[in-house]
Structure formats: C-alpha cells, structure tokens
Amino acid sequence: MKKRIFRTSLTSQLTALAMLFTFVANGAQPEKKVKSTNTPVFSNFVYQGDDDVYKKYPLEEGEFYSPILQGCYPDPAITRKGDDYYLVCSSFAMxxxxxxxxxxxxxxxxxxxxxxxxPETFDTHDCGISAGVYAPGITYNPYNDTFYMITTAFTGGLNNIIVKTKDPKKGWGDPIKLAFGGIDxxxxxxxxxxxxxxxxDAPDRGKELYNGHRVIKIWEYDVEKDQVIEGTDKIIVDGGVDLSKKPIWIEAPHLYKKDGKYYLMxxxxxxxxxxxxxxxxxxxxTGPFIPAPSNPILTQRHFPRERENKVDWAGHADIIEGPNGQWYGVFLAVRPNEEQRVNTGRETFILPVDWSGEFPVxxxxLVPMEPKIDMPKGVENKTGQDGFFPNGNFTYEEDFSSDDLDKRWIGLRGPREAFIEKAKGGVRINPFETNVKEVKPTSTLFYRQMHNSFSYAAxxxxxxxxxxxxxxxxxxxxENANYVFGVTKKGDDYVLVLQRNFKRRFRGEMDxxxxxxxxxxxxxxVRLQVSAxxxxxxFSYAVEGADLVRLGETVSGDILSTDVAGGFTGCLLGLYATSANDAIPE
Known part of the structure; x- marks a missing residue:
C-alpha cells in the first residue's frame, strides 16, 4: 500500500512557512504554538472500513459501488472536457x-x-463548521477553453464567487465576487x-407565501467582465413544480441544452x-419553463423507514454525457446506521440516466437503491489502486514517510500546513492554544468517517x-458535538481521558x-483507537504493543450524527493536539 507524507525539500518547507505567516497575518491563527520540545508525533495510522453491505454484496465482474465518494462529500457537480471529467463538492469550513x-x-x-x-483569499478561520462553502458548480466553457467553479461562500465576506482555470490539475485563480444574492x-x-x-433566491419582497418558499433566478453573464449583467435577472421557477402544493426549497439549479431545447434541473x-x-x-x-409530468426524476422518499441497505435523502444532482454516449447523474444521498442516524454525512452517488425520451430520468x-451498478462498457474498476480514490470496504495505512500527504487529510478553518511538519517516524502536530470546541482553527489533522462501521487508530x-x-x-x-480521547497530565501523573462535548441545538450551554x-x-x-x-x-488504547483495551463504556454516536447535532457535515476523525485542554479528570 502506498504511503505518503510531505515534501522534505527546502522549497517545500519555505512554502509551508509562508502559508503559516500568511495565516497569522490574516488573524486566523491562534496566539501561539507551544514549544517544539513538547509536540506529539503521530505514526502508524490505520483506517479500516467494515460495513456489512459490502460484505453481502461483493463486486462481480463489470460492477462498481455507489457512492463513489464515501463520507462527507455532498452537493456534487460535474463537467467534462473531452474525455476528462471533473467533479466538485461542498466543503463548508473544511x-x-x-x-x-x-x-x-x-x-x-x-x-x-x-x-x-x-488562505489569503479564502479565510474560514471564524465560521462554524457548517458555514463556509456551499453547493459549488463547475462548468467547462469550450468557447474560451476555460473551467469555471462558482459557489456561495459564507465566510470572509465572499458570498457568491467564481474562480477560473485553464487546467484544474494546475490550480485556480483568485475568487471574483459576483453581484447577486441567494445560494447554489x-x-x-x-x-x-x-x-x-x-x-x-428568496421570492420578491412581500411575495413569500410560506416557510421554505424559494425561487430560481437567471442572469445573463458577461464573460469578458466576469460579472452578471445588471437588470437581466428574472425568476424562472416560483416555488417549484407545483406552487399550489407549497413545495419547499427549490434549489441547486443546473441548465442544460439538448436537441435545441433547454432543461432546468x-x-x-x-x-x-x-x-x-x-x-x-x-x-x-430564460423560460418559461414547464415541469416534466413525471417529476420527480430522482427520490427515495416513498419507501419504508426501516429497509435493508437504506439509501435516503437523494437529490441535489448534476448530469453529464459519459462514455459511449450514456448519460450519468451524480447526486447526494445518505446511508443511515441501524438507529437511522447519519454519521457519515451526505455522500456522492452516481446512477445512469436514461434520456431516450423527452425528459431525463x-x-x-425511483426504487430503493442498490449498492452496485454496472460499469460503463470497456471500463476497468481500479478504485483504491494506482492512486485512485477507494470505495467499498478498504484499509488505508499511513506511515507518513513518502513525499506527499494524502489529500484526504484536511484542516478545519485553515490549512493543515499551519500546524504539521515531518518528524522522524511520523508527523508532528504543533498544538494551537485552541480546542475543538472553539470556532477557531484547531491543530487537528482530519480524515472523514467513510463507513458506519470502522476503526481509526494511530x-x-x-x-x-x-x-x-x-x-x-x-x-x-x-464544535458543539464531539468526543476527545487523549493523553494529558494531572499533577505528576500522565492520564488518558475520554471527554464528551455536546451543546444542544438552539439552546443550552456546552455540556x-x-x-x-x-x-x-x-x-x-501509546496506541489510540476509535471504532464503531x-x-x-x-475508544481503546494499548501501551508497548499490548492488546487494545477499551477505556470506559461503549458510547452512543448520536452526537456525531446530523440528526442530533444538526448542521450539514458528517463526522470527522482527527489526530489532535492542543495547549488549551479542558478535559481534566476529577
């Protein structure tokens, strides 16, 4: 299995220091880090997925799994240039x-x-985890050979922005603010x-008819000036498919053109x-747009709450013509656990789309979704191999010895480079004077929970x-719902602690x-592990290579679900260090 970490060249180190300086200059960094002589080194990381659905439904020849992106990768959008497909997702404060x-x-x-x-142009240092970036779109423009990523960013005074590139593999330009409101x-x-x-967007002032009443607007866009054209805005959908039924949250619009007609999904x-x-x-x-008589074209809402291999909340989709002229759609959905709670977050799924008739479907x-679908003709499934993103049940091991840290490792409210550095035998995390309950950058190297049943150890x-x-x-x-499991000190003793932190939505203080x-x-x-x-x-530990021993009792993951904690993200699993600890045993 390929192991990864950061470049060790002088150039790379200077780049990381420059990012750190920028982070501090923007006010996004906590006051200081502790002395380098007192910093933890993490090594021998292993994440292992163990969901029953992948054991019961092993892949046969010509099949692949959906979701294609497990864990918190919601609100997918997709585009293509020739044979190259690019997909983006929401990230919130990550x-x-x-x-x-x-x-x-x-x-x-x-x-x-x-x-x-x-971090100079995208600053999330003071926003809650479910703020930040919402529902990006990505589109390739063949007329100027340019890719456009457009999104709403509830952070840093950005709001609706667009960024451009000729090659998504080589980075993107700075955000350009757009002069309109709304989202998606x-x-x-x-x-x-x-x-x-x-x-x-919201309906025109004074015309909101009910809670959740929204509209879809269109603007003409000036490609030379990279700005909407003032006065061209128009409402093209009011409320949804049938306003008399008070549909809620019409959102995430995408326009397509096929056979001379325009389609709004x-x-x-x-x-x-x-x-x-x-x-x-x-x-x-610019309309008028007539809804398909067969709407909806995708949903899982009509099926029993208790069902095997449940996939739910399906929607927020984008479609693309795929290999061999077959259309496909990417969309978000969830896989609840046995308590009907969503801990892995909203994930990116894919299905074929039949557009042989007037409307795509x-x-x-529109039936209970299966975990497997047929491969496009002539494609070989290499997921989890040769650098391709894994899915299904997989094991990811990291000894932090190779040149680049896997991109699945992320920061929260700021870049991971602000607090990590290579160390002999592992990765060093320089503690910030903040803890995970604060709406500030934390010195935590995060990895998304990608399975309902898993283990995560270092x-x-x-x-x-x-x-x-x-x-x-x-x-x-x-920041309001988490478990902290680590080593601290009380008096002259070293102590292993497990802390539960939870603040009920909309009321109450942090418990x-x-x-x-x-x-x-x-x-x-010491080896530390969280498993579910x-x-x-x-939460378990082992010293000197002994067997893992559970600390305390088995606990509920309820506070790690969107159902209990609220918000839009899934559970994040982190390697954590702090010099502002408040998990003090009695």
Missing amino acids: FPGVPIFHSKDLVNWTDLGGVLDN PSIFFDDNGKAYIVHN CAEGGTGGWHSEVIFKSDSP FVNG TVDYKPESEKDLAGIVALQS SKVIASKKIDLSKP KGDKYE
Missing part, C-alpha cells in the same frame, strides 16, 4: 475548500485536493457563446427525507507538561464531561 476530483471514465477518480486552497449558483454556456447564471423538498430532483423544459434559457432512482509519542496539554484523537461532528479516565505510563508511545459498529462507538 480547508482547502471545494474538493475536486478527476476521472476518465466516471468510475475511477483521482483526488486533486481543493479548489480554494489559498451554477453557470451555463450556450452554443452561441452566451453565458447565464442560475441560482436559488433542480433539487426540491429540502436536503432531508423529502429530498428529490425535478426537471423543467423550455425553448429559451435516473435509472433505478500511535502517539508525547509527554504533556501540564493539564493544558493534550494529544490524541477526536471524533467530531461539529463537557470526562466520562472515563485512567493513569497511564508514557515511557513508551453503527451507533456504538468505542
């Missing part, structure tokens, strides 16, 4: 912003990192070279149990100097409690 992937065949995907990767923008280039932006019903995808048709990009998107070499020092691992749904603790010998590195079987999470 850094870098807007994950982007590349594929030649819609099956095997390469992680390219994040579109918004410059996407850009469309007509075959006459004209450009349009469509987005979700949107999500409807809110990103939960009533989520769906609907389609409209017009002779003009997702193949098997060895940490660390000797805290005071009770303010802690290093270990976290399972975090948000922080050390639910288990134990004195520990740190003369040798659905809703049941366990």
Whole structure:
C-alpha cells in the first residue's frame, strides 16, 4: 500500500512557512504554538472500513459501488472536457475548500485536493463548521477553453464567487465576487457563446407565501467582465413544480441544452427525507419553463423507514454525457446506521440516466437503491489502486514517510500546513492554544468517517507538561458535538481521558464531561483507537504493543450524527493536539 507524507525539500518547507505567516497575518491563527520540545508525533495510522453491505454484496465482474465518494462529500457537480471529467463538492469550513476530483471514465477518480486552497483569499478561520462553502458548480466553457467553479461562500465576506482555470490539475485563480444574492449558483454556456447564471433566491419582497418558499433566478453573464449583467435577472421557477402544493426549497439549479431545447434541473423538498430532483423544459434559457409530468426524476422518499441497505435523502444532482454516449447523474444521498442516524454525512452517488425520451430520468432512482451498478462498457474498476480514490470496504495505512500527504487529510478553518511538519517516524502536530470546541482553527489533522462501521487508530509519542496539554484523537461532528480521547497530565501523573462535548441545538450551554479516565505510563508511545459498529462507538488504547483495551463504556454516536447535532457535515476523525485542554479528570 502506498504511503505518503510531505515534501522534505527546502522549497517545500519555505512554502509551508509562508502559508503559516500568511495565516497569522490574516488573524486566523491562534496566539501561539507551544514549544517544539513538547509536540506529539503521530505514526502508524490505520483506517479500516467494515460495513456489512459490502460484505453481502461483493463486486462481480463489470460492477462498481455507489457512492463513489464515501463520507462527507455532498452537493456534487460535474463537467467534462473531452474525455476528462471533473467533479466538485461542498466543503463548508473544511480547508482547502471545494474538493475536486478527476476521472476518465466516471468510475475511477483521482483526488486533486481543493479548489480554494489559498488562505489569503479564502479565510474560514471564524465560521462554524457548517458555514463556509456551499453547493459549488463547475462548468467547462469550450468557447474560451476555460473551467469555471462558482459557489456561495459564507465566510470572509465572499458570498457568491467564481474562480477560473485553464487546467484544474494546475490550480485556480483568485475568487471574483459576483453581484447577486441567494445560494447554489451554477453557470451555463450556450452554443452561441452566451453565458447565464442560475441560482436559488428568496421570492420578491412581500411575495413569500410560506416557510421554505424559494425561487430560481437567471442572469445573463458577461464573460469578458466576469460579472452578471445588471437588470437581466428574472425568476424562472416560483416555488417549484407545483406552487399550489407549497413545495419547499427549490434549489441547486443546473441548465442544460439538448436537441435545441433547454432543461432546468433542480433539487426540491429540502436536503432531508423529502429530498428529490425535478426537471423543467423550455425553448429559451430564460423560460418559461414547464415541469416534466413525471417529476420527480430522482427520490427515495416513498419507501419504508426501516429497509435493508437504506439509501435516503437523494437529490441535489448534476448530469453529464459519459462514455459511449450514456448519460450519468451524480447526486447526494445518505446511508443511515441501524438507529437511522447519519454519521457519515451526505455522500456522492452516481446512477445512469436514461434520456431516450423527452425528459431525463435516473435509472433505478425511483426504487430503493442498490449498492452496485454496472460499469460503463470497456471500463476497468481500479478504485483504491494506482492512486485512485477507494470505495467499498478498504484499509488505508499511513506511515507518513513518502513525499506527499494524502489529500484526504484536511484542516478545519485553515490549512493543515499551519500546524504539521515531518518528524522522524511520523508527523508532528504543533498544538494551537485552541480546542475543538472553539470556532477557531484547531491543530487537528482530519480524515472523514467513510463507513458506519470502522476503526481509526494511530500511535502517539508525547509527554504533556501540564493539564493544558493534550494529544490524541477526536471524533467530531461539529464544535458543539464531539468526543476527545487523549493523553494529558494531572499533577505528576500522565492520564488518558475520554471527554464528551455536546451543546444542544438552539439552546443550552456546552455540556463537557470526562466520562472515563485512567493513569497511564508514557515511557513508551501509546496506541489510540476509535471504532464503531453503527451507533456504538468505542475508544481503546494499548501501551508497548499490548492488546487494545477499551477505556470506559461503549458510547452512543448520536452526537456525531446530523440528526442530533444538526448542521450539514458528517463526522470527522482527527489526530489532535492542543495547549488549551479542558478535559481534566476529577
């Protein structure tokens, strides 16, 4: 298995220092880091997925799994240039912003990192985890050979922005602010070279009819000035498919053109149990748009709550013509655990799309979804091999010895380079004077939870100097809902602690409690692990190569679900260090 870490060249080190200086200059960095003599080194990382669905449904020849991106990769959008496909997702306060992937065949995907990767122009240092970047769109314009990524960024005063590049593999330009409100923008280039932006917005002032009443607007876009053309805005969908039924949250619009007609596809019903995808048709990009009589064209809302291998919340889609002229659609959906809770977040799924008739429809998107679909003809499944993103059950091992750190490792509210550095035998995390409960950058190297059943383990070499020092691992749904598991100090003793942190939505103060603790010998590195079987999470440790021992009781993962904690993200698993620890055993 390929192992990765950072470049060790002088150039790379200077780049990381420059990013750190920028981060501090922007006010995004906590006051200081602790002395370099008191920093934890993490090594021998292993993440292992163990979901039953992949055991019950092993892949046969010519099959691949959906979701194609497991874990918190929601709100997918897709484009193509020739045989190259590019896919982007929401990232909220994670850094870098807007994950982007590349594929030649819609099956095997390469992680390219994040579109918004410059902390000078994309600053998330003071936003909650579910703020930040929402619902990006990506479109290739053949008339100027340029890719456009457009999104809403609730951070740093950005709002709706667009960035451009000639080659997504080589980075993107700086954000350009756009002069309109609303959310979920996407850009469309007509075959006459004209450009349009469509987005979700509120109804005109005084015309809101009910809670959740939204509209879709369109603007003409000036490609030379990179700005919407003032006065061209027009509402093209009011409320949704049928306003008399009070549809909620018409959003995530995408425009397409096929056989001389214009199609507008949107999500409807809110990103939960009533989520769906609907389609409209017009002779003009500015309407009027007539809804398809067969709407919705994708949903999972009509099926029993208790069902095997449940996939739910399907919607927020984008479609593309794939290999051999077959259309495909990417969309978000969730895979709840046995308690019907969503801990892995909203993931990116894919299905074939049948567009042989007047309107497109997702193949098997209106029946309970299966975990496997047929491969495009002539494609070989290489997921998890040769640098391609894994799916299904997989094991990811990291000894932090190779040139580049895998792009699945991310920061929160700032770049990971601000607090990590290469160390002998592992990765060193320089602690910030913040902890995971604060709406600030934290010195935590995060990895998304990608399975309902998994284990996540690393060895940490660390000797805290005071009770303010802690290093270990976290399972975090948000700053208001997380578990902290690590080593700290109390008096002259080293202590292993497990802390539960939870603040109820919309009310109450943070309830922080050390639910288990134990004195520990740190003369040798200690191995720490968090594992889950659905809703049941366990935190375990081992010293000097002994067998893992659970600390405390099995705990519920309820606070790590969107159902209990709220927000839009899935659980993040982190390698964590802080000099602002408050997990103090009694």
